Amino acid sequence: MDQIFGLNMQKSGLQDTMWDLIVDVAGAAFMSILGWGYINNREEDSFLERWIRDFVEKNPRLFQDGETGKE
DSSP states (O other), X not given: OHHHHTOOTTTTHHHHHHHHHHHHHHHHHHHHHHHHXXXXXXXXXXXXXXXXXXXXXXXXXXXXXXXXXXX
């Protein structure tokens, strides 16, 4: 609206806000594509599921029950 009416109500914040919105849209599009791929390939484990499983297997002491020592 500032450009249409020749005003400068947002001062220098307009450029920053517009770039923030552009980056937000790009990030949302990227995550949407990842989500779509995950839903379409549910029969396979995702890279995140494999990474978490490997991390838990390599670090069992981090995932033990504190009172009984059982997983």
